[in-house]
Amino acid sequence: MSAETSVPRPRESDVDISDSVLFQGMLSEAEFAFAFFDGEGRIKRVNDVFSDVVNVPAERMIGSLPAEVLAADLSQIIAHAVQAVAESDAPVTESRVRVRSAEGDTRHWSLSFSPVHNEAGELGAVALIGQDITEGRQTEEALRRSEERYRSLVEAQSQLVWITSPTGAVVEDAPQWRAITGQGLEEYLASGWLEVVHPEERQQTEEAWKEALRGRTMFEWNYRVRTRASGFRHFEVRAVPIIRHGRVVEWVGANTDVTPQREAEEMRGRLTDQLGAAALRTARLQGATAQLAEALTVEQVVQVIIDVGRTALAADRSAVALLDPDRAALKLINGEGILEASGVTGDEIPLSHSNVMTMAVNSRRPVFAESPESLKAQLLEAGDDEEVLANFLTHGDERAWVGLPLLAAGRALGALRFSFTRPQKISQEDGVFLEALAGQCALAVERATLFEREHRTAETLQRSLLPDRLPVVKGLVLAQRFRSGSRHVQVGGVTGTTRSCCRTGVSRRSSATSWARASRPPRAWAASATPCGRWR
Structure with missing residues (x-):
């Protein structure tokens, strides 16, 4: 007996891996499109997937050139790719090829051409592997459209989108932001968006931004941004953290230009203030008119004017002077103590001397001096003495003046004078109010003057009819x-x-x-x- 001492050989499969039937089975079961071309570019073998894609039977394609059996655009792509592989002996990829299917819809394919070498290492064939990427292309197209829509929406809403790292550092470019601010790429990446925030608002904005970074909360703020034109525009910003697995991976922010809205709000505010001021001026004028209507004498009218100057105008001093045509002078009625640069003392001011009242009477127009410089310029133009004027401005405490003529039917009756111990801005609306007030005061002065004249006449007549002494009666x-x-x-x-x-x-x-x-x-x-x- 002899024992078998040889090493057991592994059991061999009954399938020959070099069998063409096995290869054909692999081609037929694959989900990819396969095709083989010889050195001349003729089709040697295809699988069913390729045949279905090009909608040509396999028997018809074998031994033919692509241009003979395939559509012109596809055959041209295949011919050029096969030739490129044969010349370079390197793979060639055509990533986006459109092929119309038998149903009439368009499918997108990615075609890869690879060289196949024989045992001698020579190029024996060119293999084509095709993959249907229609769904991926559709997804890509949908994503692209979504991005375009988002971008269009952002642009339509004047939004500027920017991205920062989890720590708030700028790491990505924001072309729209730089187009508005004029920042260069290096400047933007180095300094960031805070660099162009208005200096008065930068510190508070930075503190609020750091607080949002620490708390990982939404950042909502508004501030002014310096633009390329060196002006400032109002922006509202909203930034949110992108959190993955409990960690902030980045911050995405959007700035919205709200300058038109802010300007509209400011305009509404100014209009509201103007309407309120106009209503207040109207009420004050009505109140002054009512008080003047009850005043019968010039003394009473003057007292109303002084009260109105203090309450409605917040004037520190008020003066009323009536015109004496015969003497060509203004006679002061009230005794508040008028300070003027004319150098004239007493209650009578000749019209030849320059001050706000005489200028108002001579020109028949209001005189507004909002500051000592304005008064100085007007008085020097009227011919006042510069030394007297300098002494007045140095020692007096008044810093703004208003002179109003009292006109009745174009005839000057006198003038009003209001003065302030602080510079006073006289707006156009204030000027209209003062002129209307002067008109009402002129009517009241004219009425009071006429009343006093008639009263003196009546009293004189009456006293002339009364006996000078009582009769003497015995007892x-x-x-x-x-x-x-x-x-x-x-x-x-x-x-x-x-x-x-x-x-x-x-x-x-x-x-x-x-x-x-x-x-x-x-x-x-x-x-x-x-x-x-x-x-x-």
Whole structure:
């Protein structure tokens, strides 16, 4: 007996891996498109997938050139790729090839051409492997469209998108931001967006940004940004952290230009303030008009003007002067103590001397001096003495002046003067209010002047009708008292009463005589007698 001592050989498969049937099976079961071309570019073998893609039977393609059996655009791509592989002996890839299917829709393929060498290492064939990338291409196209839509939406909303690292450092370019701010790429990557924030708002913005970084919370802020044109525009920013697996991987922010909205809000605010100021000025003018309507005498009118100057204008001093045409001068009515650069003292100011009141009367126009420099320029132009003017501006405490002419039917009655111990900005609306106030004051002064003139005439007439002295009656002691019929009109009548005395035998009689007539209740002159004894 002999023992078998040889090493056991592994069991060999019944399948011959070099068998063409096995190769054909691999081609037919693969999900990829396969094709083989010889050195001349003729089709040697294809699988069913390739045949279905080009919609040509395999039997028809074998031994043919691609241009003979395939569509022109596809055959041209294959012919050029096969030739390139044969010349370079290196793979060639055509990543995006469109092929129309039998159903009429377009499919996208990626074709790879590789050299196949024989045992001698020579190029024996060129292999084509094709992969259908239609779904991936559609996904890519959808993503591209989504990005385009997002970009269009951002541009339509004037948004500037930027990205920072988890620590807030700028790591990616933001072309839109740099186009607005004028920053270069190196400057933007080095300094970031905070560099162009307005200096007055930069510190608070930086602190708020750091707080959002620490808390990983949404960053919402607004600030002014310096633009390429060296101006500033208002932006609102919103930045959110992108968190993955509990960690911030980056920050994405969007800046929205809200300058038009801010300007509109500021305009609405200014209009609201102007309307409020106009309403206040109207109410003050109505109040002043009502007070002036109740003032009957010039003294009362002047007091109303002073009160209005203090309350409505916040003036520190007010002065009223009436014109004396015969003397060509203004006569001060109130005694607040007018300070002026004319060098004139007393209550009378000649029109030849320059000050805000005389200039207002001579020009028939308001005079506004918002500062000492403005007053100096106007007075020097009017011919005032520079030394007197310098002394006035140095020692006086007034810093702004208003002179208003009192005009009635174009005729000058006098002038108003309001002064302030601080510079006062006189707007156009304030000028209109002051002119309207001066018009109402002129009417009140004219009315009061006419009233006083008529009153003096009536009083003179009445007193001329009254006896200079009481008659002397034996046995009686007579006394007199004058009482007016109303508080303002010193006009009335006279009444007299006598009674008989028991000792003198004077008969009792009474009489009443009206000496004057008036629309208001008459004033009366009354006489009374004290009897020497008992009345009967």
